[in-house]
Amino acid sequence: MPGAQVIEIVVSWLVTNALTFAVVIVDTRRLSAQRLERAWTPASRDAAIIAFGLLALPFHFAKTRGTWNSARGVAGRFLGFKLGLLVAFLVALASGLLINAIAWALGLPELE
Numbered sequence: 001m002p003g004a005q006v007i008e009i010v011v012s013w014l015v016t017n018a019l020t021f022a023v024v025i026v027d028t029r030r031l032s033a034q035r036l037e038r039a040w041t042p043a044s045r046d047a048a049i050i051a052f053g054l055l056a057l058p059f060h061f062a063k064t065r066g067t068w069n070s071a072r073g074v075a076g077r078f079l080g081f082k083l084g085l086l087v088a089f090l091v092a093l094a095s096g097l098l099i100n101a102i103a104w105a106l107g108l109p110e111l112e
Contacts, residue, residue: 004108011102013053016095020049023087024060035064054092058084 028039040048040060048056061084066076 007106008099008103008108012095012099015098015102016053016091017049019091019095019098020054020057021046023057023091024049027060027064031064038067039064054088057088057091058082060084061087 024045028036028045031039039045040063045056045060048059052059058081062077062081065080065083066078067073068077
């Protein structure tokens with residue numbers, strides 16, 4: 001099918017960004033007031049996710065989980081970054097499964 005690769009790339013970008021937005025928005029809603037103060041503003045959040053995709057997740061979690069003011073805060077940043085890497089892996093895995101299901105449903109040929 002001509003253009004199947006383009007369709008798959010666009011669907012991949014849309015699905016991955018939608019899942020990334022969902023994770024960050026749900027996480028932001030669960031944050032305490034203190035952590036929420038450290039979160040990106042909505043415009044910055046949106047720009048970071050659109051520009052960097054999954055790579056924005058470790059930085060979101062690091063930014064909201066710690067500070068640079070104390071050793072405990074720095075440890076929180078590093079733990080948040082690790083949590084963000086784990087969440088990014090899970091989003092990538094879910095995205096891959098969804099993309100394959102969509103490609104199968106649309107009858108797109110498998111890429112080799």
